[in-house]
Amino acid sequence: MSLINIIHNWIDERIDLKTLQAKMLNEPMPGGSSYAYAFGSALLFIFIMQATTGIFLMFYYAPTADHAWQSTQYILKELDYGWFILSFHFWGASAMVVMLVSHMLQVFIWGAYKKPREMVWLAGIVLFLIVMGFGFTGYLLPWDQRAFWGTTVGVEIMDKAPIVGDFLARFLRGGPTAGAQTLSRFFVIHVMILPAALVIMFSLHLFFFRKAGPAGPFKATAKELETKMEFFFPRQVFKDIVVMAGVFVVIAGLSVLSPVELLDEASPEPTDYNPEPEWYFLFLFQLLRLPMFSGQLGEFLGAIALPGLFIVLLMALPFINRNPERHPLKRPFAMSAVVLLMVSIVVLTWLAIASRSE
Amino acid sequence: MTLKIKSRVRCSDRDVGEVTRVIIDAIGKSISHVVIQLDDSERVVPLDGDTVITEGLVQFGFPSSKMGQYPLLDRGNYQQVKEVEIAGLERHLEVFPGEVLVPVPTLERDITRRTFFTNFTNAIGVVLALPLVYPVLRFLTFPMYQGFDNRWIRIGNIGKITEADKPKLVKFQKTVKEGYLEREFQKSHWVVKISDALREEIYHGKSIEYKDSNGKVYWVNKPDNDVVVFSGKCPHLGCAYKWKENHKRFGRVFWCPCHLSIYDSGGKVLDGPAPRRLDVLPMRIAGTGEIEIIDAEFKAGKDNMIRII
Numbered sequence: 001m002s003l004i005n006i007i008h009n010w011i012d013e014r015i016d017l018k019t020l021q022a023k024m025l026n027e028p029m030p031g032g033s034s035y036a037y038a039f040g041s042a043l044l045f046i047f048i049m050q051a052t053t054g055i056f057l058m059f060y061y062a063p064t065a066d067h068a069w070q071s072t073q074y075i076l077k078e079l080d081y082g083w084f085i086l087s088f089h090f091w092g093a094s095a096m097v098v099m100l101v102s103h104m105l106q107v108f109i110w111g112a113y114k115k116p117r118e119m120v121w122l123a124g125i126v127l128f129l130i131v132m133g134f135g136f137t138g139y140l141l142p143w144d145q146r147a148f149w150g151t152t153v154g155v156e157i158m159d160k161a162p163i164v165g166d167f168l169a170r171f172l173r174g175g176p177t178a179g180a181q182t183l184s185r186f187f188v189i190h191v192m193i194l195p196a197a198l199v200i201m202f203s204l205h206l207f208f209f210r211k212a213g214p215a216g217p218f219k220a221t222a223k224e225l226e227t228k229m230e231f232f233f234p235r236q237v238f239k240d241i242v243v244m245a246g247v248f249v250v251i252a253g254l255s256v257l258s259p260v261e262l263l264d265e266a267s268p269e270p271t272d273y274n275p276e277p278e279w280y281f282l283f284l285f286q287l288l289r290l291p292m293f294s295g296q297l298g299e300f301l302g303a304i305a306l307p308g309l310f311i312v313l314l315m316a317l318p319f320i321n322r323n324p325e326r327h328p329l330k331r332p333f334a335m336s337a338v339v340l341l342m343v344s345i346v347v348l349t350w351l352a353i354a355s356r357s358e
Numbered sequence: 359m360t361l362k363i364k365s366r367v368r369c370s371d372r373d374v375g376e377v378t379r380v381i382i383d384a385i386g387k388s389i390s391h392v393v394i395q396l397d398d399s400e401r402v403v404p405l406d407g408d409t410v411i412t413e414g415l416v417q418f419g420f421p422s423s424k425m426g427q428y429p430l431l432d433r434g435n436y437q438q439v440k441e442v443e444i445a446g447l448e449r450h451l452e453v454f455p456g457e458v459l460v461p462v463p464t465l466e467r468d469i470t471r472r473t474f475f476t477n478f479t480n481a482i483g484v485v486l487a488l489p490l491v492y493p494v495l496r497f498l499t500f501p502m503y504q505g506f507d508n509r510w511i512r513i514g515n516i517g518k519i520t521e522a523d524k525p526k527l528v529k530f531q532k533t534v535k536e537g538y539l540e541r542e543f544q545k546s547h548w549v550v551k552i553s554d555a556l557r558e559e560i561y562h563g564k565s566i567e568y569k570d571s572n573g574k575v576y577w578v579n580k581p582d583n584d585v586v587v588f589s590g591k592c593p594h595l596g597c598a599y600k601w602k603e604n605h606k607r608f609g610r611v612f613w614c615p616c617h618l619s620i621y622d623s624g625g626k627v628l629d630g631p632a633p634r635r636l637d638v639l640p641m642r643i644a645g646t647g648e649i650e651i652i653d654a655e656f657k658a659g660k661d662n663m664i665r666i667i
């Protein structure tokens with residue numbers, strides 16, 4: 001018996017390891033494995049890569065207003081492969097958002113949010129908000145002009161919430177305007193609070209998912225679900241790994257082809273820099289330019305009420321939409337709504353990019 | 359009727375053996391087959407509509423001679439149920455071995471005792487946490503609210519602003535203490551030498567009063583000043599706006615790159631989402647012609663000017 005076997009058996013005797021391993025891998029998937037189910041695992045993979053590269057960056061990054069920019073510059077320009085680690089983290093953030101939207105679209109189209117998977121969906125929405133929070137707080141950390149101005153405008157939006165808005169915005173900024181305290185706070189949120197929240201919420205997400213069981217294909221007879229049934233291991237695991245490898249290659253490729261560029265150090269004097277948020281927030285930015293969202297009331301409607309309503313609607317979705325039908329072609333209303341939403345986001349983003357040169 | 363392991367198995371003609379195992383359909387979450395110990399073999403037989411299950415007995419509709427057509431049990435093709443994670447199986451399946459019970463400790467059979475301990479545990483938690491709420495809140499909110507800085511700051515000489523209605527960006531250094539950190543950075547505001555038309559547009563013949571949070575007036579801008587200083591911060595969401603000599607629609611205007619608000623040289627909103635005109639800063643002219651301002655900031659996105667710094 002090999003040493004590994006001996007150790008394995010020793011542990012197994014104490015914590016019933018083999019059953020645990022078996023249970024993790026032997027999850028019956030109705031209708032079998034599919035690449036469509038790989039998005040969630042790919043998200044987890046990207047998160048793990050973000051945590052890893054993030055920890056590497058913290059070896060050198062200094063989260064204070066007088067050194068944040070210099071330490072980022074050092075990582076980027078002097079450290080061996082610092083540019084790669086930072087760029088990987090940068091592109092990983094975008095990949096996470098892309099994967100998040102893909103995952104949400106997949107579970108939406110497959111009708112996987114319906115009973116009995118409402119709790120999985122709800123935990124998912126919280127994860128969605130956490131990932132957005134990661135993007136928003138991380139944007140400030142390089143402390144260049146892009147960072148400073150994106151945050152100045154972004155937090156200002158929070159201020160527009162009724163009653164608590166002023167408090168919330170000040171709480172996030174650690175003062176009436178964005179400055180040194182804001183950097184400290186965003187740093188703590190980005191590297192401590194959100195990762196902990198994500199790990200907890202992901203555990204719940206997966207727990208709920210395992211309790212409810214995978215939804216499986218949206219069109220299949222009971223007989224097909226059974227005859228094509230597979231366990232999670234090995235074929236789904238294999239498909240998940242293939243997608244993860246693809247994601248890795250894309251992120252690494254983008255990091256090499258288009259490494260992070262640091263602008264001038266943050267300053268309340270923007271010189272010729274035109275503020276803009278990260279690309280996945282551009283549609284919101286463009287939304288606030290629309291005439292219907294002008295003035296104090298309009299701003300509240302566009303910056304707070306509309307996005308807030310959207311999140312509430314997402315949360316309420318499995319409770320409003322109770323028809324058990326899962327086939328997308330038999331849910332024309334839900335499908336039109338999601339197409340309309342995606343088209344609006346693409347158009348708004350495109351408008352924001354098109355008007356850059358103005 | 360729940361199926362029990364060790365139940366006798368009877369075909370239409372005679373008893374053939376007993377149930378040794380049951381097989382579950384992981385997707386349907388029900389018993390699909392039973393494993394029967396016959397005289398010489400173990401066979402896997404599906405439960406179908408003709409099967410009658412009663413206490414301790416499984417009765418098939420077919421004769422014992424048909425038993426041979428069912429496959430022998432190949433244990434390698436099956437996994438134990440505890441090694442497979444079948445969602446919600448317990449709730450779907452009533453199989454062996456029925457209810458398994460554990461006695462509640464004698465000491466804890468008393469409900470009031472249990473309630474007492476539950477409440478007491480919660481009370482301890484509350485008593486420990488409550489006194490911490492205020493200090494923690496103070497700790498976290500400490501830098502959020504600060505007094506206003508009414509220092510006069512020199513930003514340039516009025517002699518350099520010669521042309522009326524032509525805004526000029528003036529930059530100045532400002533030192534700010536944030537927590538333990540003292541930083542000096544550059545800021546900028548727009549100074550405009552005003553024509554009579556602009557003077558009327560901005561002042562309407564009246565002075566502009568600046569009030570602190572208690573409503574007390576701390577400064578008054580008189581209409582007879584030759585210049586006006588606009589805060590460099592866009593009243594929409596706080597970006598820095600710019601002066602354009604040739605905007606394609608509006609000509610000579612202030613233009614904010616963020617959400618494209620447009621203001622005329624007197625600060626009036628011509629287009630875009632801005633909720634109010636540009637903020638006029640408290641200013642005075644020193645004897646030497648130096649323009650001095652109070653570097654106040656006002657909350658963006660509001661219809662009126664609410665001071666925050």
Ligand code: HEM
Binds near residue numbers: 121125
């Ligand atoms: C960090 C973010 C997230 C991670 C790491 C994650 C991870 C996962 C994983 C590993 C699965 C299991 C299999 C699969 O991928 O289908 C899953 C399933 C699921 N997720 Fe997520 N998820 C995240 C965010 C979300 C969001 C934002 C939503 C929706 C609002 C969501 C809704 C669901 C639903 C409904 C399922 C069940 C799918 C099914 O039964 O087929 N998740 N998630």
Ligand code: FES
Binds near residue numbers: 592594619630631632
């Ligand atoms: S910040 Fe100037 S238009 Fe929005």
